[in-house]
Amino acid sequence: MTSPVVENPSVMLGVHGLNKVYTGRGEPVEAIADLSFEISAGELVCVVGPSGAGKTTLLRCLAGLLPATAGDVRLAGQAVSDPPTGMAVVFQEYGRSLFPWLTVAQNVELPLREKGLPKARRKELVRETLEAVGLGDATASYPWQLSGGMQQRVAIARAAAYEPQVLLMDEPFAAVDAQTRFDLEDLVRSLWSRLGVTVVFVTHDIDEAIYLGERVLVLSGRPTVLLEDVRVGLGDDRSQLETRATPEFTRLRTHVYELVQAAKRGARSVTDAHLTH
Amino acid sequence: MSRPIRPRAQVPAWVLGAAGILTFLAVLEAVPRSGLVDARFLPPTSQITAALAERLRGGDLWVALGQTLTTWVIGLAISLVAGVVLGVLFGMVPVLRRATASTIEFLRPVPSVALIPVAVLLYGTTMQSTLLLVVYASFWQVLLQVLAGVGDVDPVANDTARSFRFSLMTRVRTLVWPTALPYAVTGLRLAASVALILTVTGELLIGTPGIGRLIGVARESGAVPAMYALVVVAGMLGVAVNLLARAFESRALFWHPSVRGEVAA
Amino acid sequence: MSTPKTPGSAAGGLRTTDRLAAGLLWLVALPTVLVAAWWFGSASSDNYINPPLADVVAAFVPTWFGEPGTPFADSRVAVDIVPSVLRLMAGYAVALVGGIAAGVLIGSSRALRAFVEPVLEFFRAVPPPILVPVLMLFLGIGDTMKVVVIAFGCVWPILLNTVEGVRALDPVLRDTARIYRLGPWARVRKLVLPGASPQIVTGARQALSIGIILMVIGEMFAARDGLGFSIVQFQRSFAIPEMWGGVVVLGLLGLLLSLTFRVASDAILAWYHGYQRAQRGGA
Numbered sequence A: 001m002t003s004p005v006v007e008n009p010s011v012m013l014g015v016h017g018l019n020k021v022y023t024g025r026g027e028p029v030e031a032i033a034d035l036s037f038e039i040s041a042g043e044l045v046c047v048v049g050p051s052g053a054g055k056t057t058l059l060r061c062l063a064g065l066l067p068a069t070a071g072d073v074r075l076a077g078q079a080v081s082d083p084p085t086g087m088a089v090v091f092q093e094y095g096r097s098l099f100p101w102l103t104v105a106q107n108v109e110l111p112l113r114e115k116g117l118p119k120a121r122r123k124e125l126v127r128e129t130l131e132a133v134g135l136g137d138a139t140a141s142y143p144w145q146l147s148g149g150m151q152q153r154v155a156i157a158r159a160a161a162y163e164p165q166v167l168l169m170d171e172p173f174a175a176v177d178a179q180t181r182f183d184l185e186d187l188v189r190s191l192w193s194r195l196g197v198t199v200v201f202v203t204h205d206i207d208e209a210i211y212l213g214e215r216v217l218v219l220s221g222r223p224t225v226l227l228e229d230v231r232v233g234l235g236d237d238r239s240q241l242e243t244r245a246t247p248e249f250t251r252l253r254t255h256v257y258e259l260v261q262a263a264k265r266g267a268r269s270v271t272d273a274h275l276t277h
Numbered sequence B: 001m002s003r004p005i006r007p008r009a010q011v012p013a014w015v016l017g018a019a020g021i022l023t024f025l026a027v028l029e030a031v032p033r034s035g036l037v038d039a040r041f042l043p044p045t046s047q048i049t050a051a052l053a054e055r056l057r058g059g060d061l062w063v064a065l066g067q068t069l070t071t072w073v074i075g076l077a078i079s080l081v082a083g084v085v086l087g088v089l090f091g092m093v094p095v096l097r098r099a100t101a102s103t104i105e106f107l108r109p110v111p112s113v114a115l116i117p118v119a120v121l122l123y124g125t126t127m128q129s130t131l132l133l134v135v136y137a138s139f140w141q142v143l144l145q146v147l148a149g150v151g152d153v154d155p156v157a158n159d160t161a162r163s164f165r166f167s168l169m170t171r172v173r174t175l176v177w178p179t180a181l182p183y184a185v186t187g188l189r190l191a192a193s194v195a196l197i198l199t200v201t202g203e204l205l206i207g208t209p210g211i212g213r214l215i216g217v218a219r220e221s222g223a224v225p226a227m228y229a230l231v232v233v234a235g236m237l238g239v240a241v242n243l244l245a246r247a248f249e250s251r252a253l254f255w256h257p258s259v260r261g262e263v264a265a
Numbered sequence C: 001m002s003t004p005k006t007p008g009s010a011a012g013g014l015r016t017t018d019r020l021a022a023g024l025l026w027l028v029a030l031p032t033v034l035v036a037a038w039w040f041g042s043a044s045s046d047n048y049i050n051p052p053l054a055d056v057v058a059a060f061v062p063t064w065f066g067e068p069g070t071p072f073a074d075s076r077v078a079v080d081i082v083p084s085v086l087r088l089m090a091g092y093a094v095a096l097v098g099g100i101a102a103g104v105l106i107g108s109s110r111a112l113r114a115f116v117e118p119v120l121e122f123f124r125a126v127p128p129p130i131l132v133p134v135l136m137l138f139l140g141i142g143d144t145m146k147v148v149v150i151a152f153g154c155v156w157p158i159l160l161n162t163v164e165g166v167r168a169l170d171p172v173l174r175d176t177a178r179i180y181r182l183g184p185w186a187r188v189r190k191l192v193l194p195g196a197s198p199q200i201v202t203g204a205r206q207a208l209s210i211g212i213i214l215m216v217i218g219e220m221f222a223a224r225d226g227l228g229f230s231i232v233q234f235q236r237s238f239a240i241p242e243m244w245g246g247v248v249v250l251g252l253l254g255l256l257l258s259l260t261f262r263v264a265s266d267a268i269l270a271w272y273h274g275y276q277r278a279q280r281g282g283a
């Protein structure tokens, strides 16, 4: 039995001593060495780290899709072993996460149906969220008729329409153009502040992580440990032009950039990182 | 902090598969013995095995096996050659392609067993009777795959080759054949199992020499365990043909980016 | 190309009809030539195997619909063809339902799949027609035997292809279904069945041609009625024009079933064809 962890009741997601070793065919791969952190209800936390650091692995452990090798993941105090209720995930392989035999609207609607929402409410949510991501006129298309960026937005709309308590997103804007990306970033922030949802947002874009997050978790290379939990003091009201131009933004960006570079060189703690700024 | 890395205990697939076969054989032994099914209709495994061993010691099973394989190989070879030649020809000459399309669509679904009476009238109970069925059934498999393969030739490459006035033979050799080859190999795999089915069918129904006829004889003489033993032999033959054909396909196409699925016919 | 390109948009309608006419011409040209060749080639034939096509045609309606005045219920169509087709449909339906259900079950569990796969591969490899003498032991030569033979022969390709399709389901889609907590029934209906449908259709197509073969063979082997029985009777009694008519009927039946199958499968797989085109088209 896991020892009862005394937790602050406001903690939504608690990760304690998480370790993940893949044992498939061939050599075991230790993806995550030892991770501990807590995320409060209603926080928006970004995760950055070098490619192959284990970000997706972490997210899948948080989602209950992947059993941890050691340590535990708790959602509102409950150990996560299977996908919990009230959680939505936008997968890195967004295109493959859409049902190709369902239309865009049906894809968004399916989870709502499973949730038992009445039909009128479902239709309303589908329309609203698809309009919010700029796909109001693609509802009757099939996912494979859309561009990569549009597919990604369908996956986001599906997660948003679900009205989850916890939203996990794995590089959700990787395939959209810069302009749409800014719009979607603001959309995520507004969804977050409107619904009070707890968001974990994985990205490889440092500027995006800082612009979106209240905290940025910087991961080391594999096997992963937490390099630093960076607080982002940029306030609640953010705007693409002004926030990105503030000195605080520039400072954070330099800091996180250096951390990620150090992680790529193999640093496993902030002291290893030899920061110059 | 030391963490034990323990691979999740997974029984290898072949162990499970072997266990499955043994279970199946055990059930086949137990069911007739328990009286659940009449042992005259379904003899227990041990009796079937004994009958099989006896047959294997005798000569006529081996002769029949040879006859079945001969019919199968000849039929398959004829279908392969005819299917490839006609497929490349029809596929490359647009006029022929368009003219033959409807006829192929009409003839392909005609069940080959419809030809049994015709075959009997033409060839009686000789091997040719069964060959007719085998060739008719497996020819389409090859032809359709090769047609699809030739249709898959990059039109730009084809136009380029024509504009350089490559001769027909050069075009076939350098352009059409490499593209169509994976399809032809898939066609061969499909044809191989269809040909075996029709070989045994012909032997059983028409009485041409081979395993199928032995099954018919065993049935008529009431030698039930022997009949099951022969069914097992035919099944093992089918397994061997499937395995060989799949191995050949993946070996012949190992260089190919995607080992193709069959075209929807 | 047969249609010369006429410039100008006014000729649009005309071009369409031209194209249709040309298409029709291509469709019927070779079959017409072949039938004509048969007709004239056999016109003065005295080879008993190859009677004049005119005789075959003349014998056709009386053979299958009876002499004028025969009630339909007594005609060969009603007595032989309809029961044959009904037995085929029954056996095929049993194989479809059973094969898909078992395939979904087996495909969903790695251990179960590994356990049963070798045995299933064996059953798939047994040439289905030799099931006829085996099942005759148990079931005699009645309708039950024929339906069971068809079901038993058709079930393997459906089952094994379903297993393959379920196994090949995209793991990201599986995860998506888990995350959004689709219940078991919704998972089968919205994820597993549509996801495996391309392979299921492939298996069902193979099964249909096996089914037709078994329908005929079951009747040739041991029966008192049915299409296969009639054709063999014609051959044994040297009623050659009637026999050729029977071959044609079987051919038409095969054609009809395969067309029906194609219409149904195109409807089921409309999304898949679009999806494949999109994958191939680029991106």
Ligand SMILES: Nc1ncnc2c1ncn2[C@@H]1O[C@H](COP(=O)(O)OP(=O)(O)OP(=O)(O)O)[C@@H](O)[C@H]1O
Pocket (backbone or CB within 6 Å): A022, A023, A024, A029, A030, A031, A049, A050, A051, A052, A053, A054, A055, A056, A057, A058, A092, A204, A222
């Ligand atoms: N199923 C698996 N089996 C074995 N090793 C795996 C598996 N999935 C991931 N890994 C390994 O675990 C490590 C972390 O992978 P993960 O996908 O979590 O990285 P990531 O941080 O998401 O990378 P990226 O930024 O490129 O998406 C990698 O070294 C990868 O090779």
Ligand SMILES: [Mg+2]
Pocket (backbone or CB within 6 Å): A055, A056, A057, A092, A170
């Ligand atoms: Mg990743």
